[in-house]
Amino acid sequence: MSAFLSRASLVRNGCPRTTVLSRFTSGSRHSTPTTLTSPQAKQRLQKRFYSEEKAPAPKNNNNNSGNKNEANNNGNKNNNNEGNNNNQQSFENFFGKMLRDAAKNLENNGQPPKNSGGNRNPNNNNSGRSNSNGNNNSQPQGRKPLPSSEGNNPNFYTMTINPGTVLPLAFTSYVLYKAMSPSDVSREITWQDFRSNFLDRGLVDRLVVLNRNRVRVYLRHEGGGSAPGTLGLPHGTTYTFSIGSVDAFERKLDEAQTELGIPGSERIPVSYRDEVNLLGTLIHFAPTLLLVGVLVYMARKGPGGSGQGIFGVGKSKAKLFNQETDIAVKFKDVAGMDEAKVEIMEFVKFLKNPAAYEKLGAKIPKGAILSGPPGTGKTLLAKATAGEAGVPFLSVSGSEFVEMFVGVGASRVRDLFASAKKHAPCIIFVDEIDAIGKARGKGGQFGGNDERENTLNQLLVEMDGFGSNEHVVVLAGTNRPDVLDDALMRPGRFDRHIAIDRPDIKGRGDIFKVHLRPIKTTEDIPKLAQKLAALTPGFSGADIHNVCNEAALIAARHNQETVVEADFEAAIERVIVGLEKKSKVLSPEEKKTVAYHEAGHAVAGWYLEHADPLLKVSIIPRGVGALGYAQYLPKDQYLYSTQQLSDRMCMTLGGRVSEHIFFGTITTGAQDDLQKVTKMAYAQVATYGMDSELGPLSYGNQDNKDSFTKPYSEKTGQIIDNQVRAIIGQAFRRTMDLLTEKRADVEKVAKLLMEKEVLNRADMERLLGKRPFQDKLHELLGTEAAVQDEKHITPEASS
Secondary structure: OOEEEEEEEOOOOOOOOOEEEEEEEOOOOOEEEEEEOOHHHHHHHHHOOOOOOOOOOOOOOOOOOOOOEEOOOOOOEEOOOHHHHHHHHHHHHHHHHHHHHHHHHHHOOOOOOOOOOOOOOOOOOOOOOOOOOOOOOOOOOOOOEEOOOOOOOOOEEOOOOOHHHHHHHHHHHHHHHHHHOOOOOEEEOOHHHHHHHHHOOOOEEEEEEEOOOEEEEEEOOOOOOOOOOOOOOOOOOEEEEEOOOHHHHHHHHHHHHHHOOOOHHHOOOEEEEOOOOHHHHHHHHHHHHHHHHHHHHHHHHOHHHOOOOHHHOOOOOOEEEOOOOOOOOOHHHOOOOHHHHHHHHHHHHHHHOOHHHHOOOOOOOOEEEEEOOOOOOHHHHHHHHHHHHOOOEEEEEHHHOOOOOOOHHHHHHHHHHHHHHHOOOEEEEEEOHHHOOEOOOOOOOOOOOHHHHHHHHHHHHHHHOOOOOOOEEEEEEEOOHHHEOHHHHOOOOOOEEEEOOOOOHHHHHHHHHHHOOOOOOOOOHHHHHHHHHHHOOOOOHHHHHHHHHHHHHHHHHOOOOOOOHHHHHHHHHHHHHOOEOOOOOOOHHHHHHHHHHHHHHHHHHHOOOOOOOEEEEEOOOEOOOEOOEEEEOOOOOOOOOHHHHHHHHHHHOHHHHHHHHHHOOOOHHHHHHHHHHHHHHHHHHHHOOOOOOOOOOOOOOOOOOOOOOOOOOHHHHHHHHHHHHHHHHHHHHHHHHHHHHOHHHHHHHHHHHHHHOEEEHHHHHHHHOOOOOOOHHHHHHOOOOOOOOOOOOOOOOOO
16 A cells, blocks of 8 residues: 655744645545644644635636536636536545644644544545645755654655755756857748748837847737747747848848838837857857966976976975875885995984084084995985984985976075975985986087086085085985086085995895785795895895795786795796796707707806806796796805806807707807807906906906097007907817717706706706715705896806
């Protein structure tokens, strides 16, 4: 059974909002009203007269008998059917009874009557349907159940509308409607239509010329939609037509009225008006306004999102970091650079307690240069300094000083140091300072940069102009300290030069411990970190972080719950030699050539004392152009003897010699090997002074490709070339003798390599026996794993 809700509003003449709610069940003659009212409305409700006899009769246009009579000249239709009279009487009884019960409820302090008989008229078949004439605002929280006085009554729901939202929305909708819709119903016609349908018939009341190019026609009241010739449009319709010029229109109108014989006193009045369509004007100017808005937005935002706009182009772009909220890096998160941390902590101690230094007459250094290879942690150390010092930290990039406008760089330098003085004590960190700190060009040289040099000059002035009590420290990071200007590096500006090199085995172990913290693994972290440190000589901190991340990705790729040691070893291979190329398939001949090439490297290194221990050899293509590779376990070594370099050259030539012995021909696979051997030989002769004929002379780094001239004569150059050729030839013959003697070992390794494609150290020991030399790092590891040192020897590659 469905329920219907009837509302009768008691709000009248500003009285409080009161609503009477009654529930009626379809098909039932009884009703149970639920009354919600206020005492203030009681008096007004009693004054209102509602009764069965005196209630105004509603208009009923339904005629069940189908008989229609026209009773008067106004066209009102009255229904005289008896059934309609009964329905009208039952409708009056229904509302009269309901409101009389409501008045009684007010007298009883809002309590519902015990018995509510409702409407018992048998002719009332629509008693279950009612009209709502008021709003129920007694529930302020939207649709919520209204309380009922009887437990068996269902919940009533009401909807509250917020006037603060509805009124602005309605006003905006009305304005848009008025702006987009024409004020009058109008139709476009031609002059001929105007002449034949309106002017000749005398239906025109007046004409209005709009904007001197259109005419609006207003018809007489007796004209309109019902008049013949008005194109069937409703009354009040206006018509418009276009004109070429006002003079021509006036002339044609006068001629037409003269032909019709209209006297001058009765001629059609013509007025002139200029109208502006707001919406059309906005649409017309929309592209221009949009363009202006974009320009204003870009000017206010400024380049690079600085928000300063064109008027703040000379302001510094340095970002101010709060050491408590913005910087989470501490010295405990920085590993592998203990000496650099000790030096940089002096700045932290001074900023925290400057009085301890000043009372002894000491002055803190003005600044420090953090230099070193990429990825060694220069920026990370600066962040940790800011996090530990507990002072504001201003960070800016060296490239942000120079813009397209002249003088911007110097202005930003001044603004940066002015901001630093306001926040003193604080730290300024300029990352990649070589962007503005390169050595200034001397007079007469080409390629100078005046804007960059002006920025550098301003930086020199600001740093040298610091007072000793301003407590502002400048840190700068670069990986090219050799190109910086001497005036910038002198004491009084950057007093400290802190070199951050690639970490040693102990530093790598500490870095691995830091990066292994978030990795989910069941391995023993200290032992795993030490083992991975031995596997990654020459790795920087960024490389180590990449290895740990790659290991986690590999474990996730195989749906593992934790990261195991094998994942880290695979990650090391991935970082060094690239991803395995499973789609690159070698022909049987190429596979055999690569196998004997790599076997020559492995056997030559196995029997040479100063060669790095071999730990893995593979003929699976990896990376770019590497058809095979060998991994070694080099140790951290900084000094090399002539014999050590000779053994390394022989090991590197093992692949080419093996091809020559077993195939009687050579391939292009030894290109990378020959480049390494040539580089080592030239270094011995021209850089290290190890050649007996040339003597103890060093001509600098031969890798400097920017030099147009050589520091030696043509004759000396010829001697260097001859000696390099002699050294390489001697190493080639030595390797030839070794592999000819160990020919059977090379064949065993090559055949097994063709079968398994990957051999580790255990396989090599089964084939060749224990290596005749002691491997100290192998004892430290206790595993069969290896890595190639990028700094000294890179993986062997065949292409």
